[in-house]
Amino acid sequence: MTILATEALTKRYPRVTALDQLTVSVGAGVTGLVGANGAGKSTLIKILLGLVPASEGSARVLGLDPATQGQEIRRSVGYMPEHDCLPPDQSATEFVVHMARMSGLPRTTARERAADTLRHVGLQEERYRPIGGYSTGMKQRVKLAQALVHDPKVIFLDEPTNGLDPQGRDEMLRLVHRIGTEFGISVLVCSHLLGELERVCDHVIVIEGGRLLRSSAIGELTQASQVITVEVEEGLEKLAARLTETGETVAVEGRTLALQVRADETYDLLRDAVVDLDLNLVRLEQRHARIEDVFR
Amino acid sequence: MSQPTGVIHDIGYRHYDGPRLGRGAGAVALWVYSLRGTFGLGRTFKSKIMPFLLFGAMMLPTVVSIAIMALLKQEPMSYTDYAVFMQPIIAIFLAAQSPVLVAPDLRHKVIPLYLSRPVTIVDYIGAKLAAMIAALLILLVVPLTVQFVGEMLIDLPMPLHTHEYLAALGGSVLNAVLLASIGLALASFTPRRGLGVASVIAFYMFTLAASAVLTGVLESEGHRDAASWSILLNPFFLVNAVQANLFGTQPTEGLPFPSGAGPALILLAVVALALTGLYARYRKALAA
Incomplete structure (x- = not known):
């Protein structure tokens, strides 16, 4: 109506x-x-x-x-x-x-x-x-x-x-x-x-x-976007470097990492990287777009 | 702490499908609301003092006049001169109460709320103007009528002043329309109530003085014709002149008013000018 x-x-x-x-x-x-x-x-x-x-x-x-x-x-x-x-x-x-x-x-x-x-x-x-x-x-x-x-x-x-x-x-x-x-x-x-x-x-x-x-x-x-937010206790740079090496697109945003999800393997790669580097994973979440992004 | 004795049930939001009245009903409601406002009814006690004090002052000559008729069997006070005689009181009422009608809505920007409803700006101005006219009529007509009733009840040795009374009623209408237009137009130009009061009073004082001084000067210079016109600068004399020409009553204080339609045309022109100013003022407020 x-x-x-x-x-x-x-x-x-x-x-x-x-x-x-x-x-x-x-x-x-x-x-x-x-x-x-x-x-x-x-x-x-x-x-x-x-x-x-x-x-x-x-x-x-x-x-x-x-x-x-x-x-x-x-x-x-x-x-x-x-x-x-x-x-x-x-x-x-x-x-x-x-x-x-x-x-x-x-x-x-x-x-x-x-x-x-x-x-x-x-x-x-x-x-x-x-x-x-x-x-x-x-x-x-x-x-x-x-x-x-x-x-x-x-x-x-x-x-x-x-x-x-x-x-x-x-x-x-x-x-x-x-x-x-x-x-x-x-x-x-x-x-x-x-x-x-x-x-x-x-x-x-x-x-x-x-x-x-x-x-x-x-x-x-505000639909789910293809970006996940990753937060680890220490060693954010190491993780970012490792992921970039394997061909993923990442961006450091303050204390978190924005990771573009290419395919399902991205999740596996991330898991392996965290385990290999012996990091403490605090947060892993799917990011939602905000209306603000319309203006970006 | 005491236990609550009752329970308020939230019955949820209820829709309204009853009658919705139109713009006319809204304007009438605004008129009544504004008229009550001019006498401070439905407002604080403080806002009742001034209008009722002034109304009391308007009644005073009537009471005295009735007493004189009853006790001394003498002529009542002149009906047709009453407004001229009481002009300071009427002017103070106009100055004090015109801003009450227009200033708060301008100052607190309430007008957009009216305009988002069926009433239009013309209805709004019309209701305010009609309220002031009615208030002034109450102020003028009640004392005149009380005196006339008194005259009818007291058996005087002379005929009733019916014609004078009716002419004075006509004059009251003219006075109310003229003064309300001027008062609201002046008061609407400032959102501040105090300034509104001051501007209306200043306007009255100015016309009072200008009329007296100019007439005196012109008379002493021998321009009798011009002098008879300059008296009309005072709105109360203007109405008295129109009243004399229209109803054939005696001019107040035997003043030599110009005869014919001249004074009536001036009165109409002043009212038209004031209303145009008032309308222009609100058009501006509307656009903002």
């Missing part, structure tokens, strides 16, 4: 081209949108929300055209911006109720869903206190709650882990994953941190300078 798609989407500003002939398609589940700052992620979201017209090309969100049906799209889409967007003098409950009403929920439903949603994002008693006194992690949760409160079909998250400590990141990513799986809401999550997306996404789209660099399922990006 296609949640959103763009066709040769281009956005030119007087000085820069933010999006350049971008053609992507996003299915259900969690999709990561990766790109450095200024790669065109925010512009893409604005166009998809129908807030900014495209210069050329077209887009569809939930089968609707943002250029003409922006309002219907915005009714079933949630958006969590990257920047701070919360009034400090209101409580999370008041604020999320208000935002739910702005999304078109009737008053009593808005209250019920605000309470539910705040509970889901993990805000407890503190939700009755003014937002001004919240930690960054709590504010991010409120931002997420306001995007979820009207039960959207798709949710756009712009750098949801910004400013969070490692534990906060983990919790936020777990939440994003839950939204995509358990809640059954499709997620488009922007980030410039690839490692994060690797953990929660089903599919990753990489853009650079407004162009599509790559779009593929997470499995393709």
Whole structure:
């Protein structure tokens, strides 16, 4: 099922081209949108929300055209911006109720869903206190709650882990994953941190300078590669030299050795070399490609 | 530590398939929310003090007027001059509460959250403007109406001032629209509330002074015609002039306002200018 798609989407500003002939398609589940700052992620979201017209090309969100049906799209889409967007003098409950009403929920439903949603994002008693006194992690949760409160079909998250400590990141990513799986809401999550997306996404789209660099399922990006990592206690150089002699391709990477697997014999050669040199083998593992490699 | 007495069951995420109201309902909800905000309702106690104090001040002449009617059987205070008479209070209310409506959303960048929903920027501005107009109407119409009810109940030896009362209601609408447009336009140019308050008050003080000084100078130089126009620099006199021409009421303090459609056109032009400025301001915020 296609949640959103763009066709040769281009956005030119007087000085820069933010999006350049971008053609992507996003299915259900969690999709990561990766790109450095200024790669065109925010512009893409604005166009998809129908807030900014495209210069050329077209887009569809939930089968609707943002250029003409922006309002219907915005009714079933949630958006969590990257920047701070919360009034400090209101409580999370008041604020999320208000935002739910702005999304078109009737008053009593808005209250019920605000309470539910705040509970889901993990805000407890503190939700009755003014937002001004919240930690960054709590504010991010409120931002997420306001995007979820009207039960959207798709949710756009712009750098949801910004400013969070490692534990906060983990919790936020777990939440994003839950939204995509358990809640059954499709997620488009922007980030410039690839490692994060690797953990929660089903599919990753990489853009650079407004162009599509790559779009593929997470499995393709991180499939097992033909490289094994070898770690021995001492004598890494000796081992590397021996393996090179026998015609294998090796590279010393810090305290480990990266060994290209030619064929099954490579494993035998490695075993024999370790035994002959009388080394202590600590680790031998198959390496997985990381999304970072896309950029190499 | 005491044992928990109840268990919270995680019933999981629930989808919503009830009604989803459109942009109109959103705008109305925003209007009510903003109107409540202008009187500090649903906000902290501190934000209620100023608007209610000013509302109390607006009611004071009415109470006195009713007492005079009841005890001395004298004419009530003039309905049509009420806004001009109370202009400092109204101006302070406008200055204090206009930034309350627009500044926090600009300062804390809440606007993108509105725009990612069905409401549009025009709905947003419209709801804020309508909220300020309604707040000013409450401020003006309630005292006038209370006095009129008082006049009806107290049996005075003179006829009811029904025409003056109705003309004053019309004038109140003009006042509310004009002042709300100017107040929000000025306040929206800064995300800082304090600066917003200062700019609206400064604008009022400027028009007050400019109107008085210019009129004085022109009159002493013998330019009576020009002087009658320069009075209109003060928005309260402008509305009073339109009210006098439109409803045939007495100008306040017997001022020699220009007759005809002139003042009404000026009023329309000022409102149009203010609204254009307001819209331009938010267009800029939208593009950013």
